Amino acid sequence: MIKIEKRNDVSRSIYFLTPILAIFLTLIGGGIIFYILGFNPIEALKFFFITPISDLYGLSELLVKATPLCLIAIGLSFCFKSNNWNIGAEGQLIFGGIVGGGVALLFYNHDGFYVLPIIILSGAIGGMLFAMIPAILKTYFNTNEILVSLMLVYVAKLLLDYLVVGPWSNPEGFNFPETRQFSESARMPILFDGLRIHAGIFITLITVFLSWLILYKTYLGFQIKVSGLSLKTAKYAGFKGKTMIIIVFMISGACAGLAGVGEITGPIGQLHRNISPDYGFTAIIVAFLGRLNPVGIIFASLIVALTYLGAETAQIFLQVPKYTGQVFQGMILFFLLGSDYLLFFKIKFLGLKKNEL
C-alpha cells in the first residue's frame, strides 16, 4: 500500500532550494544522456555549461538571451501568482514588436534622442493592449483566458506575416519578407564595443525592481497573492477581482511587449517573421523555475538562456544534436515539478496488513 499525504509544514528555504536540486539532477540526467549518445559526459557538460560563458562575448550573449526571457517571466509571474493563466506572452511580444517596429519605421531616417523612448513605450503599450483582450473577455464574458491568449498568439503571428510580406516590406528588398533596417536613432545603444549587450538590460533590471516593489510592498501585490492562494478569500475580503485581473494582464502584456521591442531594436534591428524563437513560451518555464519570485526569475532566465547557448556550443565542438538544449529545459522542469510533488506530499509506504485488506 502506498499512501499519499499532504504535508503541512513546508519549509520556505527548502521551497527555494528545490530549483537548485532540480538543476543538479538535470546535470546528472544530462550526463547520462550524453554518455548513452556516446560522448564523454564530463566533457560534454563542460562544453554545454562552461565554455559558452568563459569569455566576455559569451557572457554578453548570455545576457542578451536572458533579457527577453527575464522580462516576460517577470510579467507572467503577476498573472500566475493570481491564478490567471496567460499562455499568450508570445503573441503579446510579437504585437509589441509590431507596434514598436511600426513606430520605428515611421521614424525612418529621423534623428533625435526621443525616437527610441517613443518606440519602446509604444511597444509596451502594444503588448499591454493585446493582453487586455483575454483579460476583458475573461472578466466580462467568462471566457477561458488560456484558450483566448493562446489563440491570439497565432493572430499576432499572422498579422506580422502580413505586414512584413506586404505593406511594411523593404521597398529595396526584392519582396523578401522583412522590413528596412531601422535607423541608428531607433536602435538600443550598445554598452560595449564588439559585444551585443544593449541598454535593454537596464529596462529589465528596472522592471524587476518595480515588480518586486509592487508584489511585496503594495496593496495590489497583496491582493494578487491572496487571490492566488484562495479566490474565495479574496472575494470575501472584498477585493475587486475584475480590476485586478485586467491589471495583471496589462502588466504581463507590457513586459512581453517590452521584450519584443527590445529584440527588434536591439540585436535584430528590423522586423521579420522570426523576431522571437518562442521566448513567450520558454518564459513560462523560466517563471516557474524562478518560483514566480523576481530574484528567482533572474537566475532562472540565466540558466535557461545558458541551455540555448550550450546546445549551440556543444554542437559546434562535439556535434551533439542541437535538440539536447530543449531536452535540458524539459528535464529541469520535470525535476522541479517532481521535487515539488515530494515537497508538498508525503508518500508513505505501508506494509500489507491483513486487517486492512
Added chain:
Amino acid sequence: MYKLFLRSLISVLFLLGFSLNANAEFKVGFVYVGPTGDHGWTYQHHEGRNAVEALGIKTTYVESVPEGADAERVIRQLAQSGHDLIFTTSFGYMDPTNKVAKDFPNVKFEHATGYKREHSNVSTYSARFYEGRTLLGHMAGKMTKTNTIGYIASFPIPEVIRGINAMTLAAQKVNPDIKTKIVWVFTWYDPGKESEAAQALIDQGADIIMQHTDSTAPVQVAEKAGVWSFGQASDMQRFAPKSILTSIIDDWAPYYVERSIAARDGTWKQQDTWHGLKEGMVAMAPYNSAMGSDLIKEVEQLQKDLASGKAHSFTGPIYDQKGNILVAEGSVADDGMLAGMNVYVKGVEGDIPQ
C-alpha cells in the same frame, strides 16, 4: 573564491589552447536553418557537407538556427573557434553573415541565396532552380487532363515567382490551355499547411501538384488523391512512389567541395555564383516510367538543351498577365531581369501578394 578564480583561469587557458590547436587545422562550418532530417532544403546542404567531409576536411554544422537574433552568435562562434570557411545556408542569415565577416577578415564566408557582399571575404551562391521548373512545366503540360496545375508557393520573392513563370511558360508551349493556380502558404516548412494547400488545389481541379516549399507533405497528399506530383529540393520518390514524376534536386556537393578546396589552398576569391543544370547544381531525379518513353525522351532532350544553352527557360515572346510584352520575340531574359522578377506571366491566375 580562490578556487573559483583558479578554475576559471584553467578553463580560459584551456580554451586558448583549444583555439590555437584549432587554428592549425583547416575547418569548414555550416549553419542550417532546419533539422538535418527535413528531407528537403537542409538535408541537401547536409549532403553537400558530407561530400566535403569525405575529402578528409574537418567540418562542423549547427542545425535549426533561427533566422533572428541567434544567427549572428552561431556564425561568430564558428568563426571564433577556428573555422576557415563558413557556409550560411538560408536567406535570413544575410545581414548577420556580413556583420561577422567584417570582424573576421581572414575567415571566408559563403551565403546562400542572398545578394549582399559587403566585405571582400563574403561570397554568395544560389542555383538556377527555374531551369528544373521548365522541365516540370513541360511534363505537367503533357500529363494534365484538367489543364489545371496546382502550385504551392512560399513567399512572393523573385526566386519563387521565377519558378512559377518558368513552369507556366514551358507548360503553355506544349499545352496552350494550361492554367496555373497558386496557393501562398508563407512558410518554407510546415507540413500541415502544405497538405491543406495541396488538398485545396486538388479540390479546385488541379491534377498536377508542385511546390516551392520543403516538406514531403504535398507529394504524399497527391499520392493519396491519385494526382501527379513533383518532389522539391531532394529526391522524394520514396514518399510517393506511384504519383511522383520526378524531383528537382539541389546538389550543393560539387560547389561545396570546390570552394572548400579553394579556401584550403588559398585560391578562394569573392564571387557571386548562380549555377544550374549545366554545372549540376540543379539536377533531376529519375523520371517516372508512367510518363511513357516518348515524353521522357523529350524531357531528357530539353534538359540537355537547357544545360548546353541551346534552350532558355525565358525565351521571348513573353507577356505579363495584362498582355504587355516582357521579353521580345527572339531574345531571352537577362540575369538582371531574372534576379528581380516580380510579375506573373500570362496564364498564371491571381495576383502576387503585395
